[in-house]
Amino acid sequence: MGAGATGLGVAWDLMLRGVAVIVVDQGDLAHGTSGRFHGLLHSGARYVLTDAVAAGQCQAENLCLRRIAGPYIEDTGGLFAAPPEVPDRLIDQWKQGCRAVNIPVAESVVVKGLNSRWNRVFSVNDGVINGYPLLQALARGIEEGGGRVLTHTRLVGAAEANGKIRKVILESAEGTQELAVDAVVNAAGPWAGEVAALWGDPLPLTLSRGVMVLFSHRQQPQVINRLDMPGDGDILVPHDHISIWGTTDRETALPEAPPPDYQEVIELMERGQEMFPDMGQWRVLRAFTGVRPLYRAPGSGSASTRDISRDFVVVEHPLSGAFSVIGGKWTTFRLMAQQVADRVAGYLHYSTPCQTQSHPLPPRLESFDSSGLAEPFLCECERVSTRQLQQYSGGSLSDLRTRTWFGMGPCQGTFCGHRVAAWQSLRVGVEQSDQELLNFRSERERGMLSALWGDNAVEWLLQRNIRFQGLGEPTK
Amino acid sequence: MRREWVVVGKGPSGLLSASLLLSAGYDVTIVAHGQGSFPLWSGTLDFYSVDQQLRPVAHPGDHRDLLSRYLSYDQWLSGWDTWRQILASIGVETQVDAMGANLLSPTVTGVLYPRYVVPGWQYACPVPEPVTVVSWHGIVDLDLESWAARYQLSSGLEAEIRYRPAPPSWSPRWTALHWAGFFDTEVGMAWLEHDLDEAAVGTNAQYPLLLPQVIGIRGTEKILNRLSLALGRTVKEIPLVAPALGGIRIQERWQRFLVRQGVRLLTGEVILVNNDGVKLADGRMLAGRTVLATGGVLGGGLRVNWDHTVVNTATGEAVLWSGNPEDLPVLSIGGDSSSYDVVGRSSGNWNGDVHGGAGQTLASVLKWWYSLQQEVSLAK
Ligand SMILES: Cc1cc2nc3c(=O)[nH]c(=O)nc-3n(C[C@H](O)[C@H](O)[C@H](O)COP(=O)(O)OP(=O)(O)OC[C@H]3O[C@@H](n4cnc5c(N)ncnc54)[C@H](O)[C@@H]3O)c2cc1C
Ligand SMILES: Cc1cc2nc3c(=O)[nH]c(=O)nc-3n(C[C@H](O)[C@H](O)[C@H](O)COP(=O)(O)OP(=O)(O)OC[C@H]3O[C@@H](n4cnc5c(N)ncnc54)[C@H](O)[C@@H]3O)c2cc1C
Numbered sequence: 001m002g003a004g005a006t007g008l009g010v011a012w013d014l015m016l017r018g019v020a021v022i023v024v025d026q027g028d029l030a031h032g033t034s035g036r037f038h039g040l041l042h043s044g045a046r047y048v049l050t051d052a053v054a055a056g057q058c059q060a061e062n063l064c065l066r067r068i069a070g071p072y073i074e075d076t077g078g079l080f081a082a083p084p085e086v087p088d089r090l091i092d093q094w095k096q097g098c099r100a101v102n103i104p105v106a107e108s109v110v111v112k113g114l115n116s117r118w119n120r121v122f123s124v125n126d127g128v129i130n131g132y133p134l135l136q137a138l139a140r141g142i143e144e145g146g147g148r149v150l151t152h153t154r155l156v157g158a159a160e161a162n163g164k165i166r167k168v169i170l171e172s173a174e175g176t177q178e179l180a181v182d183a184v185v186n187a188a189g190p191w192a193g194e195v196a197a198l199w200g201d202p203l204p205l206t207l208s209r210g211v212m213v214l215f216s217h218r219q220q221p222q223v224i225n226r227l228d229m230p231g232d233g234d235i236l237v238p239h240d241h242i243s244i245w246g247t248t249d250r251e252t253a254l255p256e257a258p259p260p261d262y263q264e265v266i267e268l269m270e271r272g273q274e275m276f277p278d279m280g281q282w283r284v285l286r287a288f289t290g291v292r293p294l295y296r297a298p299g300s301g302s303a304s305t306r307d308i309s310r311d312f313v314v315v316e317h318p319l320s321g322a323f324s325v326i327g328g329k330w331t332t333f334r335l336m337a338q339q340v341a342d343r344v345a346g347y348l349h350y351s352t353p354c355q356t357q358s359h360p361l362p363p364r365l366e367s368f369d370s371s372g373l374a375e376p377f378l379c380e381c382e383r384v385s386t387r388q389l390q391q392y393s394g395g396s397l398s399d400l401r402t403r404t405w406f407g408m409g410p411c412q413g414t415f416c417g418h419r420v421a422a423w424q425s426l427r428v429g430v431e432q433s434d435q436e437l438l439n440f441r442s443e444r445e446r447g448m449l450s451a452l453w454g455d456n457a458v459e460w461l462l463q464r465n466i467r468f469q470g471l472g473e474p475t476k
Numbered sequence: 477m478r479r480e481w482v483v484v485g486k487g488p489s490g491l492l493s494a495s496l497l498l499s500a501g502y503d504v505t506i507v508a509h510g511q512g513s514f515p516l517w518s519g520t521l522d523f524y525s526v527d528q529q530l531r532p533v534a535h536p537g538d539h540r541d542l543l544s545r546y547l548s549y550d551q552w553l554s555g556w557d558t559w560r561q562i563l564a565s566i567g568v569e570t571q572v573d574a575m576g577a578n579l580l581s582p583t584v585t586g587v588l589y590p591r592y593v594v595p596g597w598q599y600a601c602p603v604p605e606p607v608t609v610v611s612w613h614g615i616v617d618l619d620l621e622s623w624a625a626r627y628q629l630s631s632g633l634e635a636e637i638r639y640r641p642a643p644p645s646w647s648p649r650w651t652a653l654h655w656a657g658f659f660d661t662e663v664g665m666a667w668l669e670h671d672l673d674e675a676a677v678g679t680n681a682q683y684p685l686l687l688p689q690v691i692g693i694r695g696t697e698k699i700l701n702r703l704s705l706a707l708g709r710t711v712k713e714i715p716l717v718a719p720a721l722g723g724i725r726i727q728e729r730w731q732r733f734l735v736r737q738g739v740r741l742l743t744g745e746v747i748l749v750n751n752d753g754v755k756l757a758d759g760r761m762l763a764g765r766t767v768l769a770t771g772g773v774l775g776g777g778l779r780v781n782w783d784h785t786v787v788n789t790a791t792g793e794a795v796l797w798s799g800n801p802e803d804l805p806v807l808s809i810g811g812d813s814s815s816y817d818v819v820g821r822s823s824g825n826w827n828g829d830v831h832g833g834a835g836q837t838l839a840s841v842l843k844w845w846y847s848l849q850q851e852v853s854l855a856k
């Protein structure tokens with residue numbers, strides 16, 4: 001259950017062991033936190049001061065993912081820069097911590113654009129994860145191996161017989177269906193508590209949201225971290241031609257990612273300008289949130305959400321064949337999957353050991369080089385033409401967006417939203433494509449509104465003009 | 477009363493203000509650092525064309541409450557005439573609604589949208605009618621099949637469509653401006669005439685024939701007339717998105733007209749305004765009484781900072797904003813300063829994004845203009 005990094009990871013692992021798998025998600029791939037994260041392939045250095053176990057796991061998995069998922073990892077390298085108030089003692093402790101879990105640390109030169117007083121800088125082997133394509137590759141691999149991936153399908157119930165899970169009940173646009181199963185893995189991320197409740201064993205989860213701000217330029221070639229105890233606003237991650245700055249950690253009530261809180265964004269920007277004094281002038285694109293599920297082991301009464309270990313837990317429910325996996329990080333998804341799959345395989349009496357450490361992921365889909373084609377781009381910012389859309393036809397506008405990346409550039413769909421919707425209307429009809437366009441617009445607008453300053457404020461107003469004056473889209 | 481004026485901004489409000497000042501014999505300098513909204517603007521003059529319930533509003537007169545905040549009803553009506561006359565004098569003929577019904581004009585996606593005053597090149601009709609639409613491969617904003625389906629939905633009427641190959645010199649890089657430049661040449665015109673001859677075969681000659689708004693910049697009316705004669709039917713355009721040829725045509729003609737009449741048109745960014753005139757970012761000073769037609773946040777007259785403070789770019793003054801996005805389009809510069817006047821989008825209180833910027837342009841410029849005349853007559 002769940003087509004995020006964890007769920008797809010578990011299915012990929014089990015599939016390689018010969019287990020027949022079906023992955024189910026209420027939305028598209030990466031509907032949850034896996035599509036709303038910071039993008040960092042952790043070296044582990046962020047955690048050495050607080051959680052050596054997690055730090056070590058990150059380092060090992062970092063090296064492993066570079067091997068098996070090379071096309072989806074960008075080897076940017078990362079820097080840790082210490083603000084002036086951090087004592088040398090803490091830096092030494094941090095360096096020792098890195099060495100203890102084999103994170104390679106070296107002194108680095110000062111970074112341009114960084115506050116000149118942050119002149120103690122070290123390099124580590126951080127990287128960047130291309131989350132969407134990686135998950136798409138896992139899904140393809142699972143399907144090629146005989147598994148199935150059902151998106152836009154929601155788990156609404158489970159049925160048991162003799163204390164064993166026997167069936168799951170799924171709901172989709174096509175209606176309700178029952179699926180016979182031998183085991184279920186609940187990898188529903190922040191929704192995991194709700195899902196486990198479907199078989200009567202709700203999990204004690206705390207949810208925490210993090211907000212991130214997206215800038216339209218790659219400000220730095222590497223990941224840049226604040227060298228200090230982990231806190232709000234301390235990492236800048238380059239992603240292709242953009243940058244993501246984050247994040248925060250505030251308790252939140254619901255699993256669905258909430259719109260960013262403006263005050264939180266301002267605080268994040270204030271933090272950012274300590275590190276990069278001219279961050280306020282960077283061209284901002286939007287802000288977004290992601291939600292972490294943190295497992296509060298019964299009995300532990302920790303007050304702050306950041307003090308809970310980032311380590312993950314695997315839960316075996318009283319109902320036989322029902323498993324849950326909670327927490328962890330994108331970086332460690334493979335390891336989590338392995339530990340879950342070990343238990344599931346054991347339960348199902350499969351003896352094949354885990355293969356994922358050495359089995360490379362399916363290669364990246366050839367991305368179209370449209371530059372030589374006699375075909376104009378529908379989305380000029382991200383260079384998407386109808387060729388790419390055709391490759392993924394069948395999905396909604398929002399599925400097309402995350403697969404082709406249209407509408408993700410500086411104009412946030414202002415100039416391409418209606419073009420792609422027109423293309424889509426020929427497949428699904430005008431009324432449905434209008435509805436999809438409305439969803440697309442409100443999703444894009446939500447992100448723009450939470451970072452409404454500079455050229456982004458201008459762009460948002462332009463978008464409204466084009467929509468309401470130019471295109472005659474409904475204003476409500 | 478001083479004879480020299482500095483108009484800051486060359487969007488619709490700036491050019492309209494300059495024309496009025498010019499007509500009264502003032503000495504006018506226009507200074508702007510960007511194009512303003514004309515290149516985004518299809519060229520129709522929208523007057524608050526939907527009401528609170530989003531029903532089309534037939535006529536400005538139906539909005540007396542909004543109107544009276546600015547001008548009397550008579551001032552409004554004569555104002556629209558004045559604006560239409562100014563447009564005619566720069567070579568842009570317009571159509572206006574007849575008998576209390578708004579003109580309906582289809583958008584590039586096929587929605588029939590009510591408009592108030594529409595330039596002659598643009599297709600508009602008081603009641604919907606079946607149409608023929610021709611477009612070419614490569615004009616990505618106008619997807620004909622989808623257009624026809626939506627036109628059918630919004631009007632209940634048929635749209636015949638003909639999708640044609642692009643001309644031989646076309647490349648995927650062509651924007652509306654390239655197309656227009658091509659049709660403004662003899663070669664382009666000959667290709668167009670020939671292509672439409674073929675495209676029109678088998679279509680209903682009773683229907684108006686509609687083309688995407690790329691039919692030249694300078695020669696548009698000449699080309700459309702020639703095509704109408706050749707094909708024996710009405711030939712008009714459907715406006716695209718940006719770069720919007722309708723607005724660009726108006727802006728080019730208007731600027732050329734003003735410059736010919738002796739208006740100075742400068743490029744520069746105003747950073748300070750006082751009673752003597754304005755100071756530009758490059759250090760130049762321009763003397764004269766100043767009117768800011770700087771276009772709010774969208775036009776560049778206001779800048780929003782990351783911490784939600786807002787600054788008037790021409791003066792450096794802080795402007796108060798509630799932080800509510802809905803208030804951003806109507807944010808006003810505040811005209812209580814003695815050293816400058818404010819017109820257009822910057823004058824606030826009217827959401828031109830949703831309800832038609834031309835109404836706001838006209839109302840604010842005329843209001844300013846009438847009070848200026850009053851000042852003049854008092855001074856006498
Ligand atoms: C703000 C933030 C930043 C982060 N940054 C990083 C980072 O830089 N590097 C890193 O390594 N990690 C990062 N993480 C952690 C990482 O993103 C998560 O650990 C990881 O994405 C979790 O994946 P998941 O598959 O467990 O959960 P999710 O991706 O949330 O997947 C759960 C899926 O279950 C589906 N689902 C839920 N209920 C149902 C149902 N009833 N029926 C069907 N489907 C259902 C949901 O739609 C969803 O797709 C970050 C986390 C946050 C919150
Ligand atoms: C996409 C779009 C479509 C539209 N369609 C229509 C339509 O079809 N019908 C309609 O009626 N209305 C339409 N509008 C609305 C209309 O264009 C505006 O509401 C209104 O006309 C704004 O005009 P303005 O002259 O006040 O400002 P703008 O046109 O924005 O002009 C502002 C000018 O001020 C200059 N400027 C700003 N600050 C400075 C400075 N510090 N120094 C120097 N120069 C400066 C800018 O460079 C620019 O030249 C549309 C708007 C857009 C964006």
